[in-house]
Amino acid sequence: MLRLPPFQYVRPGTLHEAVGILASEGGKAVLMAGGTDLLPRMKHRVAALEVVVAIRALRELRGIWGDPRQGLVIGAASTLAEVCSHPAIRQGYEVLSLAAAQVATPQIRNMGTIGGNLCLDTRCSYYDMPYTWRKAMGFCLKKNGDTCLVAPGSTRCWAVSSSDLAPVLMALDGRVRLVGPRGERVVPVEELYRDDGIRYLNKEPAEILTEVLLPPLDGWKAAYWKVRRRGSFDFPVLSLAVAVRQDEGGHIADARLILGAVRSSPLRVREAEEALRGEKLEPGIMEVVCELASRAARPVENTDFTVLWRKRMVKVFLRRALGTFA
Amino acid sequence: MKEFTWISKPYPRVDAEAKVTGRVRYADDLVLPGMLFCKLLRSHLPHARIRRIDTTRARSLPGVLAVLTGKDLPAHKFGILPTSQDQEALCVEKVRYVGDPVAAVAAIDEWTAEQAVRLIEVEYDPLPSYMTIEDALFKEGEPIHAQGNVHKEVSLEFGDVATGFEEADYIREDIFLYHGSAHLPLEEHAAVASYEPGDLLTVWSSTQVPHYLHRTLSKVLDLPMSRIRVIATPVGGGFGGKSDIFNHEIVVAALAMITGRPVKCTLTREEVFYTLRRHPTLMWVRTGVREDGTITAMHFRAILEGGAYGSYGVATTYYVGALQPITYKIPNYRFEGMRVFTNAPPGGPKRGHGTPQPRFALECHLDKIAEDLGMDPVELRRRNLVAPHTKTVNWLRITSCGLAECLKKVVEASRFHEKHRRLPRGRGVGLAVSGYLSGAGLPIYWNDLPHSQVHLQVDRSGSVTLSCGAIDIGQGSNSVLVYTVCEILGVSPEDVRLIVADTAITPIDLGSYSSRVTFMAGNAALQAAQRMRDLIAAAVAEKLGVPAESLIFQGRQVKVGGGEDRALSWREACEVAEARYGLLSATGTYTPPRLAGPYKGSGVGPSPAYSYSACVAEVQVDEETGVVSVEKIWIAHDIGRALNPLLVLGQVEGSVYMGLGEALMEDLSVRQGVIRVPSMLEYKSPTVKEMPEVEAFLIETVDPEGPFGAKECGQGPLLPVPPAIANAIYDAVRVRIDEVPITPEKVLKALERRRKGEEGRFGPGGFPAIRFKEPIRVAPPSPSSAGRVEPRP
């Protein structure tokens, strides 16, 4: 069995204290919420850290309030199981509860948090492996090495953004509150991410994501489609979050379209959103939109399934996703 | 028919409660005082010469008690088969795959051991690596073993194939590829060794083959078998993956001897992937049939990608050709097989050992022939089915055979004829049948000894101590042993103390492989119990003055039959017998009849009885994504007699599950010399969500040789599943995927080809142009020797 390396486990009593520890320990410390992403990486020896700062029990990070009329606040340490079952989410933001229900397995959803899901490390089939395996395969840019094994010659890492909730929260126009040594800020979910497999978050290491904020629904309807080998357990190899606001005649007043798992950050396809505006969801326009999305998606060969198939599936599943609003 | 009390009843497994409550102690659960932890340094190169190993830094790390290299061990090679002694516990000169162990550390904890392993310096001279069948056959360079990259070649011809093809009205050829797969047991392999004053070495291991481990340890450590004790701990899933001898088992023993302290090694999941795998197999088959579908000749060729060592590979190579004739009458049959070495983990047995691959090929091939002839695939098979109590062209003795009944059952239950070629596009049904052995007829090392033995001891307390070398790997052998003895002695499972798989105190059973345990240990248990009953009956009969034959052992009583209501309680009866004879002891033994045919290579294939299965799969294929979902499986299995229907159904459903995984997603592929994804998350195997509804039927043919008539069920039901699914996909969308796993990409590719007017197929394009050696020609058994099998006395 793979074992954890030795580390110091600290459990701060307040958010303030947690930020303080992170700031003072520098790169040696890391946050842990549910640990379902962090601990496997420590076992794989890609995360080599001396101090683990556990935040799951922090009061400031817990709780879910609000409703579709006022908007919603979700504490970052809420578990995925709580997100799945919370009445305000199930009734008002059903797409979020359905997406959360597709993350991993029931056991992992009982531990894993929404904050951890948003900060989930990017994934790559050359990286999410034990030290011994990576040594045999050759180390890569993201850890211990100096070249990308998927795209040799590339100076960047193409590891895949694999969070199921990030695209959905973007489709719902969500924002996150970050609290750090220099105070707090609220940013759109989209701005949390960078298209870089190594530095994939636009935040300071000592900044803690404390809340997810959702605006009132205001007529938006949303859908989430996740493509993967198996109906449980697997990360997405492609995901699609689509939200639309339609008038009585079925014309689209506004749309948001996000692809997950095709690059190192969720990919918002603005051209496709633009193309949808003012249109009715008819075959012709759907084809245009699918084409735009498919062109924007440029996955690389580092997840399950072949790149070719993943790319082809963009159109197939986008058509199906849009079909739910037609 | 006699009413049974314990047999044929769906009682839960005897260890069910312990398992579900977590009380079973697996090898990794063992903790001994002063125990050290071992980690192996494994090669990170697929093929290289070892120039130098420097362990100085590792040795000086605090907490490290020993660092071992191959040079510190006696220079004995080992291998599970006597003909393939090609492995070293730690490589001395060469490493042959990524994962091949070169050094080992014993330290006070796993973390220290891991750090020390990283401090071992090895200098290698890399060699060209051979990753595919083509590499092994055609690439220049230093071969993997001195003998060259061809490990084994088999060439056999039964009857006269040329004439057979001349008699055919129609001949078809096909090529198939079956990718490798992992066993994926939940429990990772683990072993603990302790070496005690008085020179007794004890090794606990999660192994399917404690007896073979015992023999191997004796050989490689230069210790007599009498000074070694091997205890197989309950195995948390094996599927063949724990049926070989593994480096860590030898290494912990050597480290325990050196340090004088117990040593444990538990493999990581990654390391489990480096132990054994199902052989990737490329196959070519040519069959001639008459207009009415009768087979006149078959020529089957296969190349097995064998990995770095021999393992069971010689047997596997024969198995790829041996069992085609046990389901169909093939009057003329030629088999050419070759196993090549590659720089990958060794190919070994996995559920169905060498037979799922050819079964996939054969059943898809026949489906195509039926289509070509415009024949119903059920009818084509029916025409050719073997009959009970006959001999096959390659001299295999068929006894009971419920194949026709199995076929009828699944065809009716699935309403195959209403569906086949009639369902809406995208939906389809497919059919396949198969057969498998109930235990190999020969042991893996040549001897005349029994294959399984059971010892029973009873005393005045009424408790029955049952000991047997068999190890329960989840298949339920413990339950079979206990229920068998309960049936004969009329006692309850609570009365039986079971001691298994401990070479110091249990009589030898060859191991849990080849579906042999229920059949062979079951027969041994039956014989021991009957002897014990006779002993007690004699004493009780004398005491009560009644004939021994009139006594009935039932409900913890020994009753006088024939309307009398006199009875002794079981405990009283035991007391009477112990007073009369002293310690009550009985043994049972099973040795299969000699069944091998008169030719070299005839040792692989014979079995005292064959099980049969038939399967219909119904699938839905999404033509836009290529995703196949299996909607339902109907499977009928000729079990001889279900000693415990609950356990049998568990095995049948488990086999369906495993077949489903191999059919649709499991692919232990190698990328740049390294197993692509040795992880439980990324190596794709179905979960409960992919598992379709399974409707299983047990067909009872009461085999003359099996215990109470039973045959095997642990492996056979896997075989028809992948081809049934492939055939159903053809029915659904008219493309042939001649390669498993059948992934969405392959389905889409085939659909695309079909749309373009090309052949709607995905599969290997060719079979390497190699000349097999001249076949050994074997005359089929004469019709007179092909009949009658005498019932067991």
Ligand SMILES: Cc1cc2nc3c(=O)[nH]c(=O)nc-3n(C[C@H](O)[C@H](O)[C@H](O)COP(=O)(O)OP(=O)(O)OC[C@H]3O[C@@H](n4cnc5c(N)ncnc54)[C@H](O)[C@@H]3O)c2cc1C
């Ligand atoms: C087998 C398996 C399957 C999985 N399948 C999926 C899947 O299908 N889809 C999916 O999206 N995920 C999947 N996951 C990943 C993971 O379980 C979830 O994303 C989960 O929500 C992560 O939450 P956590 O609290 O456990 O994160 P942690 O492991 O605690 O943290 C993850 C990362 O986020 C950082 N972090 C955590 N909380 C905060 C915070 N509040 N502020 C700032 N940084 C923070 C941590 O430092 C760490 O780097 C899977 C994991 C496993 C093991």
Ligand code: SF4
């Ligand atoms: S994308 Fe390249 S650099 Fe990034 S993890 Fe994969 S192999 Fe490494």
